[in-house]
Amino acid sequence: MTVQNTSQHSSSDHTQHLGGALIDDKGREIPITEAMIQQACRELDDSLKKPARPE
Template identity: 65%
Template structure:
């Protein structure tokens, strides 16, 4: 299961951001394209509620 991981800059590389950590422990930096894709998928999956009907 992937989880969000906030990486700190280390002596071996400069990375200040968020990353997914895969099952082997590898960090996959989260890119703007990944976020935009996720937002599009959520928007397409969203079902807007129907307006409530007024009694009377």
């Protein structure tokens, strides 16, 4: 079995298709992009930040 990586890397293109997709409630395939992954990571990072303790 071989795995092929058909995505092309470009530092300026954050909308490139990474090979995965989401399926919406109407059955449409929505490609997962680098920008989507970065946004999800930022939101996760923000949600894990603990509030500062008052001194």
